[in-house]
Amino acid sequence: MPRVPSIYTDFFYEPLTxxxxxxxxxxxxxxxxxxxxFSAIWRDLGFSDIFMGINNSxxxxxxxxxxxxxxxxxxLPPYSYQIRVGGLYLLYAFYQTQLASPTVKIRLxxxxxxxxxxxLRDSLKGGHHDVVYIYQKLVVxxxxxxxxMPHVLAFMKQQKHKTxxxxxxxxxxxxxxHELMSSDILDEMASIQSHYEKLKGATKExxxxxxxxxxxxxxxxTECMSEFITWQQKTLPSEANKDSKTGSDIEEAAExxxxxxxxxSSIKQRSxxxxxxxxxxxxxxxxxxxxxxxxxxxxxxxxxASQKKRPVSLRARxxxxxxxxxxxxxxxxxxxxxxxxxxx
Amino acid sequence: MAESKxxxxxxxxxxxxxxxxxxxxxxxxxxxxxxxxxxLRPEDFSFQQxxxxxxxxxxxxxxxxxxxxxxxxxxxxxxxxxxxxPEDEQxxxxxxxxxxxxxxxxxxxxxxxxxxxxxxxxxxxxxxxDELERLTIGRPPEMGxxxxxxxxVLLTINIYHPAVxxxxxxxxxxxxxxMTGSHTLTELRDAICCISDLQVCxxxxxxxxxxxxxxxxxHFKSAFFFFEGVFYNDMRFPECQDxxxxxxxxxxxxxxxxxxxxxxxxxxxxxxxxxxxxxxLYCHQGECEHIxxxxxxxxxxxxxxxxxxxxxxxTHKHRSLTQKxxxxxxxxxxxxxxxxxxxxxxPCLFCDQCFRxxxxxxxxxxxxxxxxxxxxxRGAFN
Numbered sequence: 197m198p199r200v201p202s203i204y205t206d207f208f209y210e211p212l213t214x215x216x217x218x219x220x221x222x223x224x225x226x227x228x229x230x231x232x233x234f235s236a237i238w239r240d241l242g243f244s245d246i247f248m249g250i251n252n253s254x255x256x257x258x259x260x261x262x263x264x265x266x267x268x269x270x271x272l273p274p275y276s277y278q279i280r281v282g283g284l285y286l287l288y289a290f291y292q293t294q295l296a297s298p299t300v301k302i303r304l305x306x307x308x309x310x311x312x313x314x315x316l317r318d319s320l321k322g323g324h325h326d327v328v329y330i331y332q333k334l335v336v337x338x339x340x341x342x343x344x345m346p347h348v349l350a351f352m353k354q355q356k357h358k359t360x361x362x363x364x365x366x367x368x369x370x371x372x373x374h375e376l377m378s379s380d381i382l383d384e385m386a387s388i389q390s391h392y393e394k395l396k397g398a399t400k401e402x403x404x405x406x407x408x409x410x411x412x413x414x415x416x417x418t419e420c421m422s423e424f425i426t427w428q429q430k431t432l433p434s435e436a437n438k439d440s441k442t443g444s445d446i447e448e449a450a451e452x453x454x455x456x457x458x459x460x461s462s463i464k465q466r467s468x469x470x471x472x473x474x475x476x477x478x479x480x481x482x483x484x485x486x487x488x489x490x491x492x493x494x495x496x497x498x499x500x501a502s503q504k505k506r507p508v509s510l511r512a513r514x515x516x517x518x519x520x521x522x523x524x525x526x527x528x529x530x531x532x533x534x535x536x537x538x539x540x
Numbered sequence: 541m542a543e544s545k546x547x548x549x550x551x552x553x554x555x556x557x558x559x560x561x562x563x564x565x566x567x568x569x570x571x572x573x574x575x576x577x578x579x580l581r582p583e584d585f586s587f588q589q590x591x592x593x594x595x596x597x598x599x600x601x602x603x604x605x606x607x608x609x610x611x612x613x614x615x616x617x618x619x620x621x622x623x624x625x626p627e628d629e630q631x632x633x634x635x636x637x638x639x640x641x642x643x644x645x646x647x648x649x650x651x652x653x654x655x656x657x658x659x660x661x662x663x664x665x666x667x668x669x670d671e672l673e674r675l676t677i678g679r680p681p682e683m684g685x686x687x688x689x690x691x692x693v694l695l696t697i698n699i700y701h702p703a704v705x706x707x708x709x710x711x712x713x714x715x716x717x718x719m720t721g722s723h724t725l726t727e728l729r730d731a732i733c734c735i736s737d738l739q740v741c742x743x744x745x746x747x748x749x750x751x752x753x754x755x756x757x758x759h760f761k762s763a764f765f766f767f768e769g770v771f772y773n774d775m776r777f778p779e780c781q782d783x784x785x786x787x788x789x790x791x792x793x794x795x796x797x798x799x800x801x802x803x804x805x806x807x808x809x810x811x812x813x814x815x816x817x818x819x820x821l822y823c824h825q826g827e828c829e830h831i832x833x834x835x836x837x838x839x840x841x842x843x844x845x846x847x848x849x850x851x852x853x854x855t856h857k858h859r860s861l862t863q864k865x866x867x868x869x870x871x872x873x874x875x876x877x878x879x880x881x882x883x884x885x886x887p888c889l890f891c892d893q894c895f896r897x898x899x900x901x902x903x904x905x906x907x908x909x910x911x912x913x914x915x916x917x918r919g920a921f922n
Contacts, residue, residue: 207561211643235621242641244624249636249648292619295633298843306554306572309579325603329613335584336595342576342585343838344555345564349817350698350713350835354561507559510819518796 207347207354208269209262212246216266217363219243220282224365229281231326235289244293253296260300263290268302268346272311276368280315281327288330291339301341302334308346353507373421386414555816555837563817566768569721569837570810573693576839586690587842688846693721695809696836696855699732702828714830716856720840721810723851725765725772729804729822731852736828738916745877745912748896749904763824765804765832767814769797772804783826862919865891867898872917880910889915 219237226233238244246263250256267290270283287302294300304312319327334340376382389409396407410416508516553571555564576585583590600610636649698713717731741759744750764784765772771784788799814820814834822830840846845853863873866888873889880888882898890898899907 209644211647215642215644231621232616235616238622239624242624242637244622245637245640246642246644248633249645249652251634288617289622293622301841301843303838306575306579307556325605325609326613326617328603329599330617332595332599333617336590336592338589338842340584341838341841342580343836344567344572344816345557345836347561348696348836349561349563350833351563351817351819507562 206262207265209259209266212262213266215241215243215246216270216286217366219286220270220279220366223282224278227278229278229324229327231285231330234282234285238289243289247293247295250295257296257300260290260294260296263294264300264302265347268304270366271315272308274368275366277315277318279366279368281319281324284315284327284330287339288334291334299339302339303343303346304340305343305346373424377418377421377425382414382418385417389414558815558818564815566813566815568813569693569695572837573691573721573810573839577691582690585839587840587846589842686848688720688840688844688848688851690840692840693810694836694838694840694844695719695721695834697728698833698835699822700831700833701858702734702736702830713833713856714858715854716835718845718851718853718855719809720848720851722808725804725807725809726774726776727852729763729765729774729824731854732822732824732830734824734828734830735916735918735920736825738920740914740916743911743913745899745910746906748875748900748912760825762826763804763822766821766823767812768820769799771799771801772807773801774804776805783823860918862917863889863915865889865894867891867894872919873915876913876915878911878913880912881908882910 219241222237222241223234226237247256247259250259264287267283267286271280271287272283273280275283291299291302316328316331392409393411553568553575555567555572557563558565596610596614599605600607605613636645636652640646640649695718697717697719699715699717701714715733717728719728761774761777761779762781762783763774766784771788773782773784774780775782782801784799784801788801791797791799816834816837819831819833822832845851865871865873866884868891871891871893874892875890875895876887877883877890877895877899878887880886880899883890895912899910899912901907
């Protein structure tokens with residue numbers, strides 16, 4: 197039975213994904229979003245050789261499609277801002293160095309448009325001119341295909357590829373809880389609560405009959421947040437966890453993760469003009485702090501969970517949606533078959 | 541309709557996955573196009589190439605960059621920054637470099653070494669896979685009325701063999717067609733080549749010389765498409781009947797959800813509400829059913845074939861092996877016999893000459909007992 201081999205319909209290719217992850221890991225270590233740093237790593241690894249050795253033109257087209265799809269994956273959430281910048285640079289690099297003719301285009305799906313626009317807005321705010329320039333260059337050279345979905349779909353199940361540990365590093369993590377902890381809101385809340393208790397005690401009619409709020413609200417909230425932070429530290433390996441030999445204290449973990457958040461936002465703050473040695477007026481200008489993109493971690497995990505479950509077969513779905521009852525036992529595929537003889 | 545969910549996506553035209561990487565939820569093609577056109581600038585989807593210098597001047601003005609910064613930016617992001625080998629180094633792109641560091645290259649080298657040792661024959665399917673595309677790529681875009689207007693939607697449709705061919709049950713599409721949004725479903729129907737359309741009905745053992753003057757395609761003109769609970773019938777000709785009415789009435793009688801009907805010739809692709817990557821049905825000849833999958837929907841690009849007259853455009857055609865005559869193994873079979881006392885097997889295929897030599901005498905009289913039917917080979921479309 198000649199099945200179409202899955203190499204023709206695969207969306208990704210594992211050795212290529214590993215190479216790309218290595219490049220992005222190097223890029224992440226540089227702590228910069230400048231194109232010069234990216235292209236230096238690209239040249240150092242000799243990445244443009246990746247198109248060598250393909251003799252078949254259809255194989256070349258297929259491989260170029262896979263490289264662009266891999267780069268696109270890292271350009272979209274849930275990855276951190278720096279990795280997304282790396283993904284954009286990769287898109288540019290793969291598009292320019294590909295050997296297929298006519299060139300294979302980058303597929304941009306409608307549902308990802310908002311993410312791309314948000315990314316560009318953040319880059320503009322941070323003054324990252326090279327990021328915006330690279331993107332605009334791709335638009336102007338008509339490198340994009342504006343499509344419905346990121347991949348060509350033919351009702352075929354894809355093989356699940358395992359997300360490596362390194363990939364976990366690339367994801368942007370929720371820092372909202374850290375920010376809440378570091379801000380003074382909790383202290384304010386505690387003081388307001390004590391004030392409220394005092395007032396309540398003063399009014400003799402009210403005290404003891406009802407309470408608007410739990411007595412230990414602030415402490416319970418702090419407990420929940422610390423729990424979340426430890427969970428985050430535990431489930432997602434971070435550089436700090438890898439280095440520390442002893443178990444980290446909760447406050448230490450909170451500190452490290454908040455320092456990570458600060459590091460990421462500082463990367464964003466280092467705009468292009470700073471590197472170029474902008475004019476004096478620019479140096480003293482207040483650079484807006486770009487907020488961390490909202491965490492898509494839960495979304496990734498949900499997507500992964502749904503991927504882990506086998507999608508229900510078409511036959512079962514049809515039966516379910518048509519409300520087929522057990523009594524009738526109508527089998528859809530028998531519709532065009534001749535009737536079974538009554539006697540067997 | 542089985543899939544009518546009240547999600548905002550179904551109404552706004554933004555396609556979303558129903559099952560990740562398998563197929564999407566139903567969306568309206570016209571709304572999808574409008575959504576894209578609303579988000580893009582006209583220059584983004586036009587077929588003209590923007591001038592590079594104008595772009596750079598505009599960019600510098602927008603960002604408020606000085607000429608020096610712009611020049612630095614341009615040189616830093618140029619293609620030279622991606623060059624991994626010195627310019628004058630002559631490299632053959634057909635060979636994997638020695639001592640590769642990247643995992644992709646190591647894997648590729650290993651495969652090449654294995655392939656050369658095994659002496660694998662070239663697959664004829666791969667060989668011809670791109671042939672059709674090569675014919676249309678690079679055609680200069682036509683001017684005037686024959687040119688596709690910018691912002692048009694391009695659909696890639698896979699048509700599969702009927703499920704009776706067990707060999708092709710697994711995913712190898714029979715043909716891949718490119719269609720524009722303004723095409724009607726009848727144009728898709730006319731473009732689908734199925735061997736059952738060319739079959740001739742009737743037994744011709746007594747009169748082999750009578751050229752049958754009709755083929756099934758002319759005789760049985762009815763056909764329908766089934767998309768998202770709607771049967772689209774072909775009603776162009778007076779002979780066309782509504783063959784979907786049977787199914788619709790049966791469904792009503794058996795507590796199935798209501799199916800509706802529409803006319804094939806009145807429906808364009810932009811009016812359809814479909815799922816990408818989901819199998820649908822095309823039925824003709826009353827019982828010949830093909831699965832149809834819309835694999836891709838996107839806006840037209842300047843490198844696509846922009847000549848309207850060439851659409852529906854065939855980009856891939858499966859090449860079937862032709863069945864040869866059982867006697868000479870040279871010519872393609874034209875006759876199919878059953879209950880034949882002269883044939884080595886039942887049923888048996890013959891080319892025209894061998895058939896006449898074996899079954900008829902010099903005067904043309906029928907010898908022996910047999911039934912003969914004209915046979916159209918599957919490879920007739922190669």
